[in-house]
Amino acid sequence: MTTITKIALGNNGPLVSKLGLGCMRMSSTWGRAATDENESIATIEMALDSGINFLNTGDFYGSGHNEMLVGKAIKGRRDDAFISVKFGAIFYGGKVLGLDLRPIAIKNFINYSLVRLGVDTIDLYQPCRLDNSVPVEDVIGTVADLIKEGKVRHLGVSEITADQLRKAHSIHPVAALEIGYSLADRQIESDLLPTAKALGIGVVAFANTAEGLLTGDLKAPLPENDYRHHFSRFQGDNLVKNLEKVEVLKQMAKDKGLTPTQLAIAWVNAQGDHIMPLVSMSRRSRLPENIQAMEIVFTPDEMHTLNTHFSQNAILGGTYLQR
Numbered sequence: 001m002t003t004i005t006k007i008a009l010g011n012n013g014p015l016v017s018k019l020g021l022g023c024m025r026m027s028s029t030w031g032r033a034a035t036d037e038n039e040s041i042a043t044i045e046m047a048l049d050s051g052i053n054f055l056n057t058g059d060f061y062g063s064g065h066n067e068m069l070v071g072k073a074i075k076g077r078r079d080d081a082f083i084s085v086k087f088g089a090i091f092y093g094g095k096v097l098g099l100d101l102r103p104i105a106i107k108n109f110i111n112y113s114l115v116r117l118g119v120d121t122i123d124l125y126q127p128c129r130l131d132n133s134v135p136v137e138d139v140i141g142t143v144a145d146l147i148k149e150g151k152v153r154h155l156g157v158s159e160i161t162a163d164q165l166r167k168a169h170s171i172h173p174v175a176a177l178e179i180g181y182s183l184a185d186r187q188i189e190s191d192l193l194p195t196a197k198a199l200g201i202g203v204v205a206f207a208n209t210a211e212g213l214l215t216g217d218l219k220a221p222l223p224e225n226d227y228r229h230h231f232s233r234f235q236g237d238n239l240v241k242n243l244e245k246v247e248v249l250k251q252m253a254k255d256k257g258l259t260p261t262q263l264a265i266a267w268v269n270a271q272g273d274h275i276m277p278l279v280s281m282s283r284r285s286r287l288p289e290n291i292q293a294m295e296i297v298f299t300p301d302e303m304h305t306l307n308t309h310f311s312q313n314a315i316l317g318g319t320y321l322q323r
Helices: 037-049 061-074 103-117 136-149 162-171 192-199 236-256 260-269 284-293 300-309
Strands: 006-008 015-017 020-022 054-058 082-087 089-092 095-099 122-127 152-158 174-180 202-206 275-280
Touching (some): 020 037, 054 202, 054 275, 082 174, 103 122, 122 136, 122 174, 174 192, 192 202, 260 275, 260 284
Parallel strands (some): 020 275, 054 082, 202 275
């Protein structure tokens, strides 16, 4: 079995697997149906057995269902798992109502998460976004207090700007930045990624296939009930032209005897030792393929082709990061 490399999450941070497991798709979130619970738990267990210890969840994924699922999977093997939890989003009827980042709300959120997960401490705790509704000092300061109390080990942040990252880090050391990053979404290379690296903050990169655009499986137009219709990159001529761009990735994958998804993950992995691809999976059958992606090496010519063909703004339309 392939051994998953361990990296420090930020300067002198905890050791975590270079590949992270995103658990969101195991629950009903963003209109998706929940997957088979037994299969989801088996997937988490197999990931842990394979050396993937970074498990990413959120207290609003499936209204707490996701945390309970993770809790069941890690029962009896807490030390094998590094648990990352996002908080702050308020859902009702499957729709986002906004954020609640008040200190009193955060202190409420953490207690429910600890119970659902069945743990005494959460390894990485992070606001899912910062929207200026509450001063950054209050949000980060509250998590810092939870760290002092022993309920949290490390502070994380998610989907923020470079200025917000610098501000948060000045209040309390940030271990990790969770952010969308892929061949199709490279805007963060201009400012946010260099800022994280300069501050010694690890990067947890999700949406490596850009909501499925880079898998090579999509065809235009999408089915009427597909949630991706909300994003302009998947609409009309944008989708047609974007899929034409993906043909280069498909051909390279074919030449290497791999899948476009594997190459998309491998490209993110190759961007630095401080960057972790966070891959959502809900089936055990996906694990071997995604683990193999961590061993892929690109030639200089292949990397040049990808970086040139998928330069910043090469993909048309809005992205998850701009939602």
